[in-house]
Amino acid sequence: MSTAPIPVLELEHVGKSFGGTHALTDATIGVFAGEVHCLLGDNGAGKSTLIKVMSGIHQPTSGRVLIDGVETPLVSARFAQDRGIATVHQDVGMIPLMSVARNFFLGRELTRGRGPFRRIDMKRAREISLEHVRSMGIRRVHDADQMVGTLSGGERQALAIARAMYFGAKVLILDEPTSALGVKEASIVLKQIEVARSRGLGVVFITHNASHALAIGDRFTVLIQGRVAAAWTRGERSRNDVLDLMAGGEVVDDLFEKVTGEAAS
């Protein structure tokens, strides 16, 4: 860590309270380019507050947000997006009855022509969207006119990630992308995370599945009751340590078995 690069996105001693409730206290977390930062924690541990601060939806009540080492208050979600921080939510926000190409470019359509003859450049939209979705390892999608409603959960996720990367995302925040998916679908999403990392993005991967986190993570942060309970880099902790931490720090044998059983299923 002596020659540590500057994190592309960093929260420094960030706190966030709603009224008298402290959802987040003194959280410091750095996201580095080309790394996957796993954010672990039980429900209500403050994960969603943290990612809302990262994506500009919430403004912290204390602490600083830095982009490439420069303090940059994220005043709005749009502001964060414009600075390359892309959040892909669980429901992915796709339009099911619209084509892959139109969804890919929704809100940022490529056009040609002028004045009243200005139109969507569908040919390029089809080519680009298809190329980028397929580069995520989604080979079943072979027609950009296919409706998004025909895609599986993992494929929609791939489309959302491909879209974020195409539009210049530097940081990709994935909110529980694997939690609603089966084993095969989850492995597709993990592969997408790998692709994003290999292209130099800083990925924030929120999950409560330790197996998924350990399979792909470079850095890990565990939140418990709004505080950073532990943070480490890959290889610094054993699998059992991680599982204990995720269970809220309690070392309970049957709980341990339950968690591993769940992770294996």
Add this chain to the structure above:
Amino acid sequence: MTDTPIAHVNTARRSSLAGAFVPTKIYRSPQFGALIAAVGVYVFFAVVAGPNGFLTPAATAGWVNATAELALIAIPVGVLMISGEFDLSVGSVVGASSITVALGSTVLGLPLPLVIIAALGVGALTGLVNGLIVNATRLPSFIVTLASNFILLGLALGLSRVLAGVSTVSVTFDEPWSTLFASTFFDLNVTVVWCLVVGLVAYWVLAHTRMGSWIYATGGNLDGAIKAGVPTNRVRLTLFIASGLGAALVGVLQAGLYHSGNAVQGQGFVFQAPIVAVIGGVLLVGGYGSVQGIVLGAITYGVVSIGLFYTGWTSDWLSAFIGGLLIIAVLANDAIRKSALKSGGRTRAPRARTKEGL
């Protein structure tokens, strides 16, 4: 994790062959059911009412005129429905627009171009108010525009009585306005030309422009559209104004063609327009549909209403016929939409897959 490509490559190769199979694309398009309905009712009345003159040029002009007038209102209403909103105020806009032309020209003696602009203004203003209320309150547009339909009907009727003492006022268009709004060629009203222009513009916007994508997105997944940066309030407002303008144009055309303005005419359009849109494949909850479909829906309605007349049966049966068609249309649309959403979309080859016992 790494074994999947093999199976997928196989699927892709097989499916790309199916991608060249055009009919699949056609039967899963939103207007396919509407095409069947339009052709079906036309053939039905050609057989049943053909001997009574349904196939004559006069009868053909009759249903084409009825279709054009209806489509002129149903196209903007249907596109608005694709964005997820209703406009039931179009009925009163037709009456208010026609009485505005007649009152302004005949009673107040104002120049015709001015009163035509005022009449279109009534429609645009109604749409603007509808849109602003729906955007600001997020109340269901069904209720908001139902209310504005009643308010506008009352205002038009009341003002007409105050100014003229009656609710029907005659009006005569002079050149060039009579050519634009009141002319007829070979039994075909100028309405047909307006309908073609409006239809082409609406098709262009919906199928080929950014606005078109935004309309589908606003109706298909409002939350997703907002997150993607689509200006959904602007989309709705524009479409409400377009819907008011379409109805106002029909009001002007009716005043010109029938030489009178009537504050209470046009109430039939309140439900005809959404019925035509649904027969045309527009999804009631928004997000799906096409201008081609809406026009085909209007043709279906026009053929049925004129065709029934030529059967010699009384027109009492019209409502039952339309109601039956509506139910069939809704069921067919549902099936088509589900088919379009079947895994793999329109380019999969279901037959090939089932053969392999997949």
